[in-house]
Amino acid sequence: MSVKINTLEFENVKRIKAVALTPSKTGLTIIGGDNAQGKTSVLDSIAWALGGDKFKPSAPKREGSVIEPHLKVTLDNGIIVERSGKNSALKVIDSSGNKGGQQLLNTFIESFALDLPKFMNQSSKDKAQTLLKIIGVGDKLYELENKEKNLYDQRTAIGQIGDKKKKYAEEMPVYTDLPNEEISVSELIRQQQDILAKNGENERLRQNKIRLQAERNALNEKVEMLECELARYRDELRTKTEQLDAASKTAAELHDESTAEIEENIRTIEETNAKIRANIDRERAEREAADYREQYEFMTEQIESIRAQKRDLLNGADLPLPGLSVEQGELIYKGQRWDCMSGSEQLIVAASIVRRLNPSCGFVLLDKLEQLDMKTLDDFGRWLDKEGLQAIATRVSKGDECSVIIEDGVSQTKQKEWKAGQF
Ligand SMILES: Nc1ncnc2c1ncn2[C@@H]1O[C@H](COP(=O)(O)OP(=O)(O)OP(=O)(O)O)[C@@H](O)[C@H]1O
Numbered sequence: 001m002s003v004k005i006n007t008l009e010f011e012n013v014k015r016i017k018a019v020a021l022t023p024s025k026t027g028l029t030i031i032g033g034d035n036a037q038g039k040t041s042v043l044d045s046i047a048w049a050l051g052g053d054k055f056k057p058s059a060p061k062r063e064g065s066v067i068e069p070h071l072k073v074t075l076d077n078g079i080i081v082e083r084s085g086k087n088s089a090l091k092v093i094d095s096s097g098n099k100g101g102q103q104l105l106n107t108f109i110e111s112f113a114l115d116l117p118k119f120m121n122q123s124s125k126d127k128a129q130t131l132l133k134i135i136g137v138g139d140k141l142y143e144l145e146n147k148e149k150n151l152y153d154q155r156t157a158i159g160q161i162g163d164k165k166k167k168y169a170e171e172m173p174v175y176t177d178l179p180n181e182e183i184s185v186s187e188l189i190r191q192q193q194d195i196l197a198k199n200g201e202n203e204r205l206r207q208n209k210i211r212l213q214a215e216r217n218a219l220n221e222k223v224e225m226l227e228c229e230l231a232r233y234r235d236e237l238r239t240k241t242e243q244l245d246a247a248s249k250t251a252a253e254l255h256d257e258s259t260a261e262i263e264e265n266i267r268t269i270e271e272t273n274a275k276i277r278a279n280i281d282r283e284r285a286e287r288e289a290a291d292y293r294e295q296y297e298f299m300t301e302q303i304e305s306i307r308a309q310k311r312d313l314l315n316g317a318d319l320p321l322p323g324l325s326v327e328q329g330e331l332i333y334k335g336q337r338w339d340c341m342s343g344s345e346q347l348i349v350a351a352s353i354v355r356r357l358n359p360s361c362g363f364v365l366l367d368k369l370e371q372l373d374m375k376t377l378d379d380f381g382r383w384l385d386k387e388g389l390q391a392i393a394t395r396v397s398k399g400d401e402c403s404v405i406i407e408d409g410v411s412q413t414k415q416k417e418w419k420a421g422q423f
């Protein structure tokens with residue numbers, strides 16, 4: 001059960017002379033009046049009565065009063081809280097008539113409900129932490145966010161290296177119509193040696209022809225000299241002539257192969273191989289760039305998966321308000337961060353979180369509600385009603401929205417219940 005305030009009676013506290021108030025059970029009860037009439041003094045008195053000495057005003061007694069402050073609050077769980085006398089001693093009586101103390105009040109009073117600005121003025125991250133704590137997913141979300149951040153940083157680094165590699169690869173020269181592997185010089189030398197060996201054999205045959213020529217000449221001379229031996233030598237001469245013919249024919253058919261092309265290849269091979277190496281380097285650089293791209297995409301998938309886990313975690317959590325969430329450790333409501341929420345949205349967010357901090361505390365105090373226009377005030381009142389939350393607020397106004405008007409520290413008798421939708 002969440003505890004609400006039934007009645008308030010304050011005398012001689014700060015600006016207050018005498019104030020009595022019966023706030024609505026749920027929704028807004030607005031304390032209206034001009035400036036400096038004692039509106040905030042009423043909220044300060046509630047905080048002091050229920051929150052204890054840490055909420056005690058620095059000058060609690062009304063100046064000019066001879067009587068000590070008196071505060072009385074009755075709660076709907078039957079507890080009666082009073083402060084009175086010289087030391088403003090606390091007196092707490094429970095529904096059975098037993099005495100209690102601040103400790104009993106602390107079990108159902110939420111400090112932030114007495115001082116909502118204290119919650120609202122926290123850093124955005126602290127507010128988000130409070131929310132995560134109350135919905136019980138803080139540690140898990142923190143772990144996921146750490147993981148996500150690490151992956152994100154790694155991916156950024158990989159992406160940068162990948163881009164650099166790609167740019168580097170694109171700037172490298174590329175040559176067409178070349179083999180993929182470097183040409184071997186030894187293969188060309190072997191081919192050259194084969195040709196040289198063949199040419200050597202040709203030379204040998206050429207020498208043979210020259211030798212035969214010489215022998216024939218010698219014989220010819222002999223024919224001239226030795227007429228008598230002509231017949232014998234004629235036969236021989238014919239034979240030799242035939243052999244010479246054959247040899248001449250072979251010799252005529254012989255032709256030497258050129259090594260010029262190979263020599264040119266050997267000369268240009270270094271140049272060619274440098275180009276091939278450049279092609280290989282470029283291919284490697286392209287492969288590396290593609291590898292980094294692949295890694296980057298893999299990490300993007302992982303980051304998406306972590307983000308999905310985070311969404312699931314928050315979607316599965318019992319959030320105090322639809323549209324409320326936490327992103328990157330910051331509170332988000334309807335897609336906006338705290339500093340981009342409207343004043344009334346901030347009030348709703350703060351009230352709903354503080355409510356959840358201690359569900360036993362069924363009320364919240366709100367100062368300076370003049371920031372809300374009538375329509376927003378009405379919407380806020382409806383929301384409070386729906387939540388079953390009691391809000392006691394102040395507003396510089398004497399309009400119909402006010403349940404009570406304070407003038408010169410005194411509550412005027414006008415007491416009306418807030419009814420959502422009446423404005
Ligand atoms: N102990 C005290 N005795 C008498 N007057 C006091 C005391 N403490 C504060 N005041 C006066 O009370 C006034 C402030 O009271 P309070 O804050 O309740 O007014 P308020 O109606 O909320 O005004 P505002 O609309 O400007 O917020 C100031 O003028 C201050 O001087």
Ligand SMILES: [Mg+2]
Nearest residue numbers: 039040041394
């Ligand atoms: Mg005020």
